[in-house]
Amino acid sequence: MIAQTLQQKIGEAMKARDEIRVSTLRLLLSAFNYERIDKQHELTDSEEEVVIRKEAKKRRDAIEAYKKAGADDRARKEQKELEILQEFLPPEMSEEELTKIVESAISKTGAVALSDMGKVIGMVKGRAPDADGARIAEIVKNKLSD
DSSP states (O other): OOOHHHHHHHHHHHHHOOHHHHHHHHHHHHHHHHHHHHHHHOHHHHHHHHHHHHHHHHHHHHHHHHHHHHHHHHHHHHHHHHHHHTSSSSSOOHHHHHHHHHHHHHHHHTTSSSSGGGHHHHEEEOOOOTSHHHHOOOOOHHHHHH
């Protein structure tokens, strides 16, 4: 259970005077607490992973928004927070592995146009549930528009 080790990691980060790490871990602990209150039970490992993925997605979206707005310093801060959150997640599937799964799903569904994108993404999500939806959509779009 990640939530149980967060308090210790926050203490270590405070001793190291790593302000970004402290604030990121506190935000994660807070997100766990909100989710625990919402579900009215202690979170399982998979539920904790879902919370971390949500927080990571928020950071990715913020990085993109800050880069578009020209706020590179804010984007770098969000990137550091994202890297800290990713320490608690299993490694992401490689681009090659995900592409193979997408190609297999395209051939199985008989998809030929962008209008078939939903069927393909659904099948890929079934075979790779931890893969980022935006990455899947991008690969599917590229393959179907070739």
